[in-house]
Amino acid sequence: MPSLLRRIDELLRPDHWYLEPSDLGFFLREYTKGGGYQASETNQLILNLKKSPSLRGTSQWKYKGIAIRRCANELKSALAKYLDGWTIVPIPPSKARDDPEYDDRLCQVGQILCAETSARFCELIVQRTTTPADHLQDSARRTPDLIAANYWIDEALAAPEPTHVWIIDDVLTTGAHFKAVQQVLLQRFPVAKVCGVFIARRAPLPDEPPVNG
């Protein structure tokens, strides 16, 4: 059978500590933080998806395109009827458009996802300044409030008002970016249903200390 989405529930929520019991967060794949078998299918898919824009023009670049299409198609088949009428909002890339490292992979995933459906792909959340990519700094300090302070709604795209939103991201770690986007969206559109869907969630190793908060 085709793979089903999994829900972040009471078993998994401690790994993504910013998520709350009322949040509806789903994911397709799972891989292990800081290790695992690098040749595993999910690891490869995520590594290819995240290939740096500096590799554009090299022989490796095509794998990024393949990963983008595959992720989009897997999401499309898993979300099925939960696309028509929905607004798809990507987590903004960490780099601004004029930055050489600007990576629009999630936008490409979102556009393929919405093609031939009545879902609307919409870069509704814009980031004010380039921020360091999360893996380059202590991500535990990046609280949703701190991230949200750097986000604003692109009012040119705010109509029609979204009623059902999928926030999409590639890898779910702490959940801080999801919560930040959710917060900004709900401030502006208080009655919208805002859910998250992730290509993969990052699972911790057994001896990592549990996080409270």
Place this chain on the structure above:
Amino acid sequence: MGQRSLLFAGSGSPLRSISPFLEMGAYEALWSKPGATFKRLAESFKENADALPSDLVEEKTARETGERVMGHLRERGVVRFGIRVHGDAEYPDRLRDAAYPVELLYFQGAWDFVESPSVAVVGTRQPSPEGVLRTKSLVKQLVKDDWTIVSGLAAGIDTVAHTTALEVGGRTIAVLGTPLSESYPKGNLALQADIARRFVVISQVPVQRYGQQIWKQNRTFFPERNVTMSALTKATIIVEASDTSGTLVQARAALKQGRKLFILDSCFRNPAIKWPADFEKKGAVRVDKYEQIRDALASSSN
């Protein structure tokens, strides 16, 4: 039922998805019904194609059972663990080659290693000194050829297989005959924790049922995990085993599942046992040199 209807049921059919906690509770609840066996469970999933455990159990029962099981595991120090359910993207399709495939597995560690090319090295709990040396030599060569060593964490050959793999910097996976919260033999507690920390430990044994039964009934979980071990790997290699060894369950499963079965030549030279010749007739490969295993695995498309 349950979680899956949470999401905007008004907008048409509910989004079908897996809640790992709910599935764990449902699987454990199914196992707590009188007469539950891997065979009966597999048959009931065969009758209900594409069903998840939670489709066959009341949500309230699944949740209550899930809470109990999670509480028990935490009490026993198993805080971080995961599950794989038939239907999730990482559940290995090759498990369906087993006669009665498991619908749900527990694990601790990095599941990604399950996707690495692997072979099972198994055998008696009371090996001869030569058997121990043969296991060490075999595992070293397999690791050199980049195979992950899968075994059952039992005393004897299994323990030597795991520890040798770790000593020479290889990968190893343990498939337990107990729940994650137990270690058997007790002396392998540290080894189990080490494999979970660095690689992955897998268990198909239902936690609640295990706790409700006496050890005699729980013994059946050991040969049953051998069937899963065979299904997970490309081949099974038997180093040393008696005519009544549980290892032979895995030998039978390997042939039935279309996996390669290698039996070391030394087993054939033991006049006290007859199983090696029986299995050779059924398709097992008798090996006296490691190269035979290497060549056969290289040509295997399994």
